[in-house]
Amino acid sequence: MCEMSEEYRESAPKGSPPPRLGTRDQKCVKCKEGLPVVVIRAGDAFCRDCFKALYVHKFRAMLGKNRLIFPGEKVLLAWSGGPSSSSMVWQVLEGLSRDSAKRLRFVPGVIYVDEGATCGQSPEDRAKTLAEVKLVLQTTGFPWHIVALEEVFSLPPSVLRCFAQEPVGTESAYKAAVDSFLQQQHALGADGVERQSQHCAQDPHSPAGPPTTAQTQVLSRLFDSVKTLTAKEELLQTLRTHLILHVARNHGYSKVMTGDSCTRLAIKLMTSLALGRGAFLAWDTVRLQAAQGPPRRRGELGTPQRAVTAEYSEEHYPPHRPQGFSDERHGDVVVVRPMREHTLKEVAFYNRLFAVPSVCTPALDTKAPEKASIHRLMEAFILRLQAQFPSTVSTVYRTSEKLVKAPRDGCVAGPRCLLCMCTLDVDTADSATAFGAQTSHLPQMQPPVTQAGVAAGPCCCAGMGGGPSCYRGEDPRAQVMEQLCYGCRVNMKDLPSLELLPPYILSEAQIRSQRATAEQEVQEYLLGDSEDEARTGES
Amino acid sequence: MPAPQCASCHTARAALRRPRSGQALCGTCFCAAFEAEVLHTVVAGRLLPPGAVVAVGASGGKDSTVLAHVLRELAPRLGISLHLVAVDEGIGGYRDAALAAVRRQAVRWDLPLTVVAYADLFGGWTMDAVARSTAGSGRSRACCTFCGVLRRRALEEGARLVGATHVVTGHNADDMAETVLMNFLRGDAGRLARGGGLGSPGEGGALPRCRPLQLASQKEVVLYAHFRRLDYFSEECVYAPEAFRGHARDLLKMLEAARPSAVLDLVHSAERLALAPAARPPPPGACSRCGALASRALCQACALLDGLNRGRPRLAIGKGRRGLDEEGPPREPQPSRPPTSEPVPDF
Numbered sequence: 100m101c102e103m104s105e106e107y108r109e110s111a112p113k114g115s116p117p118p119r120l121g122t123r124d125q126k127c128v129k130c131k132e133g134l135p136v137v138v139i140r141a142g143d144a145f146c147r148d149c150f151k152a153l154y155v156h157k158f159r160a161m162l163g164k165n166r167l168i169f170p171g172e173k174v175l176l177a178w179s180g181g182p183s184s185s186s187m188v189w190q191v192l193e194g195l196s197r198d199s200a201k202r203l204r205f206v207p208g209v210i211y212v213d214e215g216a217t218c219g220q221s222p223e224d225r226a227k228t229l230a231e232v233k234l235v236l237q238t239t240g241f242p243w244h245i246v247a248l249e250e251v252f253s254l255p256p257s258v259l260r261c262f263a264q265e266p267v268g269t270e271s272a273y274k275a276a277v278d279s280f281l282q283q284q285h286a287l288g289a290d291g292v293e294r295q296s297q298h299c300a301q302d303p304h305s306p307a308g309p310p311t312t313a314q315t316q317v318l319s320r321l322f323d324s325v326k327t328l329t330a331k332e333e334l335l336q337t338l339r340t341h342l343i344l345h346v347a348r349n350h351g352y353s354k355v356m357t358g359d360s361c362t363r364l365a366i367k368l369m370t371s372l373a374l375g376r377g378a379f380l381a382w383d384t385v386r387l388q389a390a391q392g393p394p395r396r397r398g399e400l401g402t403p404q405r406a407v408t409a410e411y412s413e414e415h416y417p418p419h420r421p422q423g424f425s426d427e428r429h430g431d432v433v434v435v436r437p438m439r440e441h442t443l444k445e446v447a448f449y450n451r452l453f454a455v456p457s458v459c460t461p462a463l464d465t466k467a468p469e470k471a472s473i474h475r476l477m478e479a480f481i482l483r484l485q486a487q488f489p490s491t492v493s494t495v496y497r498t499s500e501k502l503v504k505a506p507r508d509g510c511v512a513g514p515r516c517l518l519c520m521c522t523l524d525v526d527t528a529d530s531a532t533a534f535g536a537q538t539s540h541l542p543q544m545q546p547p548v549t550q551a552g553v554a555a556g557p558c559c560c561a562g563m564g565g566g567p568s569c570y571r572g573e574d575p576r577a578q579v580m581e582q583l584c585y586g587c588r589v590n591m592k593d594l595p596s597l598e599l600l601p602p603y604i605l606s607e608a609q610i611r612s613q614r615a616t617a618e619q620e621v622q623e624y625l626l627g628d629s630e631d632e633a634r635t636g637e638s
Numbered sequence: 639m640p641a642p643q644c645a646s647c648h649t650a651r652a653a654l655r656r657p658r659s660g661q662a663l664c665g666t667c668f669c670a671a672f673e674a675e676v677l678h679t680v681v682a683g684r685l686l687p688p689g690a691v692v693a694v695g696a697s698g699g700k701d702s703t704v705l706a707h708v709l710r711e712l713a714p715r716l717g718i719s720l721h722l723v724a725v726d727e728g729i730g731g732y733r734d735a736a737l738a739a740v741r742r743q744a745v746r747w748d749l750p751l752t753v754v755a756y757a758d759l760f761g762g763w764t765m766d767a768v769a770r771s772t773a774g775s776g777r778s779r780a781c782c783t784f785c786g787v788l789r790r791r792a793l794e795e796g797a798r799l800v801g802a803t804h805v806v807t808g809h810n811a812d813d814m815a816e817t818v819l820m821n822f823l824r825g826d827a828g829r830l831a832r833g834g835g836l837g838s839p840g841e842g843g844a845l846p847r848c849r850p851l852q853l854a855s856q857k858e859v860v861l862y863a864h865f866r867r868l869d870y871f872s873e874e875c876v877y878a879p880e881a882f883r884g885h886a887r888d889l890l891k892m893l894e895a896a897r898p899s900a901v902l903d904l905v906h907s908a909e910r911l912a913l914a915p916a917a918r919p920p921p922p923g924a925c926s927r928c929g930a931l932a933s934r935a936l937c938q939a940c941a942l943l944d945g946l947n948r949g950r951p952r953l954a955i956g957k958g959r960r961g962l963d964e965e966g967p968p969r970e971p972q973p974s975r976p977p978t979s980e981p982v983p984d985f
Contacts, residue, residue, distance in 0.1 A: 327897065372819070
């Protein structure tokens with residue numbers, strides 16, 4: 100009789116019933132003393148200090164748990180001017196200025212990409228935005244880089260190549276690095292470190308000058324030729340990523356931090372799903388691989404060794420479960436997402452309460468109707484569903500954590516997509532969608548052979564002296580398309596003429612197909628796997 | 639502007655444009671192309687070997703009608719024999735009308751028909767009774783959860799009754815796309831890991847199941863039914879508005895409007911999802927009560943029925959599934975407790 104059934108036990112209140120919202124004497128749920136100013140999730144009211152502590156703690160815990168960022172490392176912060184990335188930059192700024200031993204220990208730089216040309220902004224508006232941006236960047240005191248998207252047209256094809264990853268090392272290597280850094284710091288004395296950071300701030304890496312009208316026109320023409328907003332947004336993201344990558348490589352940054360929040364990541368996940376990128380969800384939303392696949396550096400992170408030094412309070416977070424937040428597909432530059440546990444609501448509240456500066460700029464999809472692009476649709480849908488089922492965003496986010504980076508059949512060393520640099524997921528075998536794609540590609544028009552195609556013909560011939568390579572060179576569109584993954588292919592379908600793409604993409608496509616043809620010809624004479632040799636041969 | 643020529647036979651006037659490719663075709667060529675594609679799916683995936691006795695899950699709706707018709711056309715070529723199996727869930731005002739349509743089809747196509755009813759198989763529980771039982775707690779009735787699981791079981795039973803070797807259902811590409819969206823939104827990693835293929839090969843004594851229409855979009859299925867003048871039942875289930883799938887369906891419709899290939903892209907994504915091994919469901923064993931395929935001690939159907947019989951219908955729904963291992967007849971509900979959010983019967 101006294102045995103209460105399970106179902107009723109869980110609904111029985113534990114202790115006093117929770118206070119109803121809106122009562123005057125409600126206190127902060129954490130410290131039980133302060134007056135609450137903000138409500139996160141249903142029923143959790145926090146006072147100002149506790150909220151700040153929670154927010155900062157989440158950020159530092161995210162960095163600390165993963166131990167990817169070694170002390171003294173150069174990290175590039177990708178700042179778009181929006182609330183999430185502004186919050187991230189602010190957190191880094193505050194983290195670096197702490198006097199305690201728990202200071203963040205990497206060397207940051209900030210990059211801002213000026214995308215005004217894609218939205219059709221006038222040069223005056225762009226200049227005004229840039230002035231605001233510069234003001235904010237100067238207050239941070241970090242070395243900053245302002246690059247216009249037009250610089251994409253002067254990128255080298257090496258941007259699209261995946262370089263060999265530097266072996267970052269194991270737990271013990273991380274601990275050793277931290278120890279040596281601390282020793283170095285003691286030797287230099289506190290002033291030495293300050294002087295170092297001061298010196299960096301005085302070297303702002305100003306851009307080469309505003310982009311010329313001709314460059315802007317070329318960029319506008321590219322974006323105007325794209326038929327759908329979805330493809331435009333995807334193209335913009337791709338180009339932006341390449342540009343940031345290039346800047347990072349040029350200036351010696353080994354990590355890039357982006358400010359994607361939990362909400363934004365959940366939306367991105369669903370959008371990628373709808374765009375056909377199911378194979379790469381883990382890379383897009385970033386998930387660490389737990390000791391699987393080929394023995395790469397990540398496999399060692401599962402060891403239970405604890406670091407003894409007081410670094411980001413990591414002794415509180417034993418690495419039993421690798422919480423991933425890094426994207427390593429570019430090889431030497433790793434993209435990390437430290438804001439991935441913060442919801443957009445928390446970010447907004449924090450920015451308001453603590454006056455974080457941000458710059459509001461119009462984007463590609465500003466004022467676009469809801470049904471204009473898949474990104475907008477998904478965003479509206481998820482936010483609407485979140486209102487009805489409050490756990491939607493966190494559920495989708497948790498599901499993304501269960502994803503793994505290895506492709507399903509386990510083959511890792513395949514050719515990579517030209518644009519997104521993920522292993523190609525299109526197999527011509529009897530896959531369901533390969534068949535479906537066949538039936539839908541029938542009426543696709545091939546653009547007429549252009550000057551570029553004709554010019555490529557003799558070039559191929561001169562190099563190879565073979566028949567097949569000529570035919571391949573005559574169809575640059577097919578050449579590019581077959582080097583793309585499924586998702587990128589569907590996007591490129593909305594781009595009627597590929598010649599408007601920046602030259603680095605087209606030349607890299609050509610190089611790759613030439614290499615493939617050459618390999619095919621000498622296939623019978625090659626011993627073993629020539630992929631690794633070829634890759635190390637690249638400079 | 640007169641309709642263009644059919645792109646396939648070049649003789650007849652085109653009567654439609656295929657939704658996916660925009661190709662203009664006449665009615666006969668379209669139907670031929672549709673049937674050819676289904677044949678290709680079956681043959682390439684080796685879904686129905688020659689000599690198979692195939693139980694077709696017939697609900698009277700457009701998908702199963704088209705499926706039955708196409709398979710009947712292809713049966714001589716594939717060397718299979720067909721049986722129609724219809725499931726009567728006991729939804730008043732909906733299922734009886736649908737069953738009438740199935741009976742007409744069986745007569746017209748001269749295919750043997752077996753009807754299995756929930757009331758017979760599951761101890762008197764019809765869907766209406768389930769709905770009444772789960773109603774009134776302020777939460778959703780979760781009728782579709784019960785119906786889906788029990789229908790699978792019923793279909794399996796019906797297939798065994800007719801001695802079938804394979805079970806086919808009429809799920810189309812839109813269904814698959816909705817399923818993957820829905821599973822993501824609900825965080826159902828187990829189902830995400832299991833889905834995405836062309837059906838299940840039939841582990842542990844369960845019959846192999848497949849979905850030959852999996853690559854056909856819903857619009858094409860409707861077009862096919864239109865051109866072949868098929869008679870089907872087209873009303874929505876009474877409980878459909880409550881289903882979570884409705885959200886996924888709305889989203890899919892909007893996605894398709896923004897990008898016509900969205901359905902195919904989603905199916906492609908679903909095929910290639912890579913889930914961590916920890917998130918994948920354990921290899922299936924057998925249910926301790928009925929012996930059917932189960933990933934836990936009790937199969938879902940037995941678990942759900944258990945909950946219904948005990949007066950605690952939500953027992954097997956959601957996480958935890960506590961109290962499932964308790965044996966014995968239904969216990970009396972507790973007399974008194976502090977006020978909680980759930981209304982409880984008063985004795």
